[in-house]
Amino acid sequence: MKLLTLESASLSASVCVTEDTRLLAQSFQNCGLTHSATLLPMVDHVMTASRLTLDEIDAVAVVTGPGSFTGVRIGVSTAKGIADGRGLPCIGVSSLAAAAWNVALRDGIICPVMDARRGQLYNALFSAERGVLTRLTPDRLILRDDLKKELISLGKSAVLVGDGAQMCYNEFSGSEVPDVIPAPPGLVFPAAHGAAMEAHRLAQEGQLLTAAQLMPCYLRQPQAVRERLARQTAQTTTKE
Structure with missing residues (x-):
């Protein structure tokens, strides 16, 4: 199985292409640039380096969290866009499992x-x-x-x-x-290759998703939601 894997849940971001467990190409950055500016160029880079086209990819894997809310959203939305446009299955990977594969x-x-x-x-x-x-x-x-x-x-x-x-x-x-x-x-940081190793294991277990089914896993609500709920609770308490 040829996988395109994206990781953007942490301070760093990376993309790789693997065939089964063999790494064909990987791009990694941890220089402070926003993931929205780096993720798609890294996709282009690894596809060129691996001499493959997106039509030859069998599935798209992405780290779905936990981690940076913004980074997770960017990664998941990018993966959904690539997969949905080509009818490819998706694999959601834990950032913690991806990091564990490093060692x-x-x-x-x-x-x-x-x-x-x-x-x-x-x-x-x-x-x-x-x-x-x-x-x-x-x-x-x-x-x-x-x-x-x-x-x-x-x-x-x-x-x-x-x-x-x-x-x-x-x-x-x-x-x-x-x-x-x-x-x-x-x-130290989760990387796309570690995420690809976990994705390969999940694929063998049949844990494939459609692009529509792929969702972030935050483990807690975003700060904006928590603040809104806190205001609503405070307003309710005041009225009582």
Whole structure:
């Protein structure tokens, strides 16, 4: 299966083309440019580099979150547009699973962490053995203190990946948490190739979607929605 995979849920953005699990071409940027300005040019780049056309692609995979609300929307809408125009199936991939694949060749616990602000993290736990990932928890929104307690109870060393890796390493290391190791800088952020590895696994399980079915997975409501609901609650309380 030839996959076009997009990742734009974090500070970085990347696109790749794979055939089964073989990487044909990948483009990655983490230079502060907006994803809306970089994603489609990266699609053009990897298609040219792989010497393929979109008509030769079998499915479109995209990271659907959690992560940056704007980045997730850009990635999902771009994937939907490409897939819908050609009648291609889609595969939605967790940003946390994509990040975990970066270090899947190191046996042990992998702990993807993305900063969700207000002392919270987007997180999931995985176990890696001989390059095979096993999910231990669902994607979740968790307090940093609660994750710290969970890692203490596990009693095992863990590799931290994601944009919250250094922050968690600074907070957890030297405490009761067993050895925590931040991933090397080049492997910290989710990347399209890791997302493609997860997408390949999902495709084998038959987890294919239509473009219409593909949706973001935020894990919590966007800030604008939360603020609107808070105002409505305050107005209701005042009237009472």
